[in-house]
Amino acid sequence: MSMLPSHARTVIIGGGVVGCSIAYHLAREGRKDIVVLERSKLTSGTTWHAAGLVRRLRPSATLTKLINYSIDLYKELEMETGQQTGFIQTGSLSIATHEDRLTTLKRQVSLGRAFGLEAEVVDAKRAGELWPLIRTDDVIGAVWSPADGRVNPSDVALALSKGAKARGVSFFEDTRVTGLRKSGGRISGVEVGEHVIEADEVVIACGLWSREVAEMAGAHMPLYACEHFYILTKPLPEVKALGRGAHLPTLNDQDAFLYARDDVEGLLVGSFEPNAKGLPLSRLPADFSFDLLDEDWDHFTPMMENALRRIPALETAEVRMLLNGPESFTLDSQFMLGESPDVPGLFLMGGMNSSGIALAGGAGKALAEWIIAGHPTMELNEADIRRFCPEMNVLGALEARIPEVLGRHYDISYPGLAMDTARGQRRTPVHGALYDAGARFAGMAGWERAVHFGGEAAHFPLTFGAPAWRDQVGAEVAACRDGAAIIDQSASGKIMVQGPDACAFLNRICANQMDVAPGRIVYSQILNARGGIESDVTVQRHGPETYLMITSAGEVVRDLMHMRREKGTARVEITDVTSGWAIIGLAGARAHEVLQKASAAPVPALKPFGFSPVEVGLARGFAGKLSYTGQAGYELYIPSDMAMAAHDALVAAGASHAGLYATGSLRIAAGFRAWGHELSPDTTPHEAGLKRFCAWETDFIGKAALADHTPQRQIATLLFDSPDAIPIHDEPIWFDGHVAGQVTSAAWNYTHGRTAALAMLTTPLDRLRAGQIVDLFEVEIACTRFSARAALAPLKDWKT
Template sequence: MTLPTHARTVIIGGGVIGCSIAYHLAREGRKDIVVLERSKLTSGTTWHAAGLVRRLRPSATLTKLINYSIDLYGELERETGQATGWTQTGSLTLASNQDRLTNIKRQVSLGRAFGLEAEVVDASRARDLWPLIEVDDVIGAVWSPSDGRVNPSDVALALSKGARARGVQIFEDTRVTGLQKIGGRISGVEVGDHVIEADEVVIACGLWSREVAAMAGAHMPLYACEHFYILTKPLPEVQALGKGAHLPTLNDQDAFLYARDDVEGLLVGSFEPHAKGLPLDRLPADFSFDLLDEDWDHFMPMMENALRRIPALEKAEVRMLLNGPESFTLDSQFMLGESPEVPGLFLMGGMNSTGIALAGGAGKAMAEWIIAGEPTMELNEADIRRFSPEMNVLGALEARIPEVLGRHYDNPFPGRSMETARGQRRSPIHAGLAAAGARFEARGGWERAVHFGGEAAHLPLTFGAPAWREQVGQEVETCRSGAAILDQSAFGKIMVQGPDACVFLNRLCAAQMDVPEGRITYTQILNAKGGVESDLTIQRHGPETYLLIVGANETVRVMQRMRDTRGDYRAEFTDVTSGYAILGLAGAQARDVLQATTNAAVPDLKRFYFAPVEIGLARGWAGRLSFTGEEGFELYIPADMAMAAYEALVAAGASHAGLYASGSLRIESGFRAFGHELTPGTTPLEAGLGAFCAMGTGFVGENALRDHKPERRIVSILFDDPAAIPLHDEPIYFDGKVVGQITSAAWSYRFGRSVALGLINAPLDLLETQDVLDGFEVEIACARYTVKASLKPAKVAFA
């Protein structure tokens, strides 16, 4: 077979991910697809994966993708004749402390939102299900009967066979040496001197994806680590199960272990706390079906854990210690989507040891994105646009990724934060906040102050009442009755200028942009289906000049959306995030404190207006709005003057508050947040924001909203029991049926119990006629709690 000179779609990588994307593109009717594999299909990482497939995951997106994968793997053999090795064995997850038990119970509750049943069992039942384990320290477990395993290479081969049957051309031993662009858009793939012109290119080449993406100037922040598991020779205890019988997959996350039977022996792997990063220059150029050197000194602490849990291993003869490379991302979620830097270049990788389980669903999601031009399902947590180019720094990846692997089995406590690669992006007032005792978390590369009081107010982490509750309560009170500085400098700032700036923004945004100078407009950017792509405020600074203020993780996606929407509009846009600080000043005394910093009069502003202001030695402008829902301002100050302004505010009596305080107040006020209440699959009408849509202006998504009758709504929720502590995604019940999920939650200092926002699909008729409706329940860690719900903000509805 000869390499073509043109293809509609070229996929680089013949592992399970590349084969899945090719299969799903072809199944959707896409023609003229080429797959290029540098070695042989399944080489690299796919062939040595453990093949474990667990349905229960900590998020809605992951659960949906994996459920699809399981259904697909069961069907592929019937379609292609190629076995996938899918075997439904079930899985058993152990807990040897109360926090672990709470965490796995939370996953059970989340699964029930999707109709997945799992059973919480005691140690005795766990021993019955996995007879080889020692359970003297086990306090509970979760049995998930619908989980299973596959043979990773067979899955990839089945997908490739299905793809070939639909006309996909697959070329092995074909190394890509370069990528070409025309006018900034991907245009071709170089294989030595040969060029394949392409309408779109997909990079799915595992460990090498970051380097291949860089050939086109695209950013793909992932990095490899060494990953270990042992294989034993046959064990009598496993042979005694009988021919064809299997043990469930065992997960002992407190011991950093997973295990399953393998050819009458055992496979035992680990996510060890102190992982080993792998610079790619350590791999030979022809690394294919190869492994890394055994490292028993490194693996021995995990082996000791395994011996304690599975005593039969003491008599086992180890066949090999397999050490294979896998790639991980900065936040332990995989990435997929169109490159924000290079149109037509699609990227997928960093599977974080879940590539086999996710391959089917994620490959389908990527194929649909390529065909539709945008995601067709909720993919925010995996969307590559969450990573800015600033995060693709090799030093940060080398420091952070081993920690990501090492914390793979950590309990996801509220307040948990990575410890490595810290301080990458700092606010202009970072030093002042640190001196004031800020506790920082790394979010999107930024150091964000979540509360004050330092380490003493933060630890220990727990799923119960957090250590910072009292401290944050003081900050909330300051936001109400005092004057609290809230550092919002991580928010994105995008300047839009040009003769067509107004009409361009009216096309881009749902609200009316033709407003007076000095006006601030709250709006959303929508997709063609009417879903929310971003939630932002826009300031009009002149006839042809606007400033967009977007969420801290939304800058990349907004810039891409603007690029895709601009067309022939005479408008330019520039990311000026690093040029300005934003200081929120919230509370009843905010105006007095601001006035005390200067002899110049603080302007008397109406809500959602802005004007120039002097703050001590600094000069900027003040906007009359507050994300807390309390009285206050947002102060926009050139970065080089921000410390001067901050020092003047502190000297005038301002105190401090962090993200936890503003989050509590936001939810009480019913303010929606992108990535929580607002997503690409949620419309403004479902979110109760229809009043902010200027119908008739021709904005993207308007047609979808015109006849849209919401069948889901965002509601405010108040818990009756102060002991209930929701976090996110918990299922909401009404009349015994799941009707939705929690989208945001926090402790309410106003009510002395938890408050939340949730998206529900019933009973909307009753909510429309009653200010407050009882009869709802929320399930947290397998326990049900009664709640009240309302379409109004909590601080209004439940007062």
């Protein structure tokens, strides 16, 4: 312990490929005084037994960017450090035995083209030529990605550590962290037995043990381990026949839950089996290092049978070992990184969901830049640790959900797909009534949200084509327009801001003017110093010193973190009151009529974005004159304990129900932007078409960055020409032979009988800004291009 320093600028806990990557990238950016602590030896955790596959094509833009950077880095590290990474560009072959699997693969090909990645859709004959050991009689198509490859995971980690050491990073092996220290709520040090290393910031990147280490500081890191299996065979004649130095591409047979590659003239065949096995860390000894779990052939046999069918040569193969190694996963199958919302200065990265090697380079760079800049430097919403609220870090939920996450790793990502386990954790005050009305729920940010009504019959079968719920949602859309439809918005976050400086504080936090009369609602964005949108909110002024902010369900943690960080010496109290209030949307031409019928007292005549006390049946609350559907309507803010009374009174007065699919269709037609789709920390109000909601007379955060801002891209509305075009998100958009943007969100439009979408476009901005409806756009969906028109105006305002 005497060699350990007493202070470091940055302490990284964990010496696997992730920790080494963070250290390498911090040092490469010029950060000094970095210490890496490893409980055993470098690479002794999940890293050493990872399969090492690196595949460029992924289902989202963020993952594609991160993994492409990783692969490029791994190819260059040997030249920089002299340490081999084992990178071999073998290419990868993903086969499909199901039409929807082939569609999924084609969608990834299309997304890749937006980043200049070329992959080829091939037939079964060509697939057999690329991987001559497989049966192809049931293969209906495949995707060949020649730029993919594989690495030796331990060598990658060692190359990263060598590059970090060359830049002054200190590594300490056999150094177990026993505690974390805080001062004034901020991380301040790391305990190693009796020794303390004072630190300005601490990074937890210790794989399976990350959740437990985070708990030492009172931070939440919801991940959990599963057993993960693959077999290694002894040399096979069929592999030897490929010739010395020749390699097979990585094989993905996701319909059979398998992946495979050659390994020392034999084969490595792994699986993501549907009946996965969770792993409580209590089963692992304290000194678990370069160790494996027991073989379990009874568990692996169904996957082995799939492998024998796909690769007949395995029938005569001698199995060298059935490797069973632990890996950690998250509740939503996306990894996590970022600064802890619980403990400032504590940064977290983990839950790599069996993609740690592929992600480590790009994600390590992203977190290092975040640490140095104090904010994300690229779009990371889907991986941001702030998407998880503390309520989601419940061991029972993790134990139930994580095996399902591994088991559904290769699921076809249909629209409407949802997890089955750990459901019902957070239910809105009117959940029971929605269930009785036939709601189909999806789990979102821990909440049960009604997506449509009509029950199971209106939801299945899932498809990439016209969904089973189209007619049902059409009826809900009609109710939102012509009737009075109840929309449960109770999962939305509610943050009370009170105190003598409340107005001044919110005028600094929010871009719009907050100094309005009590009884007014302000729509605004919360911006970062770069002018990017951190959140999209409405704010009610209840009194001279009292405001209520409404934000989306998944943004409460990040909004609270941002506000508390910016509070400084302002005399304000910031309180999460989400669970105390229900929000019942009431949309449609008959909304006022139904609300009045449900109330014994006169319903006040409100101007748009005004609110006032209201009685609804036996309940008392507030009514606001606004609707996220773009239709006439209200938002009713009712104390949670009276929400059912209000709901029942509205139903008795003639209201029906609508879910999120209906409101999604209507909000796209209205041109309303959504957080996580059109809005992100890298999107400015100018790009989003929200410049008019910036109060230039106030000194809001981000104002300086927007002073001379001329956007080079713009959110626009798309309307497809063919009803057969059904995009989901991220599809590349072409114009005049070049990529012109990507779809950000899409939904069926019942007025036009076609899909409408919102999209970020980079061209032709001059024509769009002139108010034109521009045709000749093409959107590539699963390798097929569909024509569309675009305009900056909302679809409801188009003159077609």
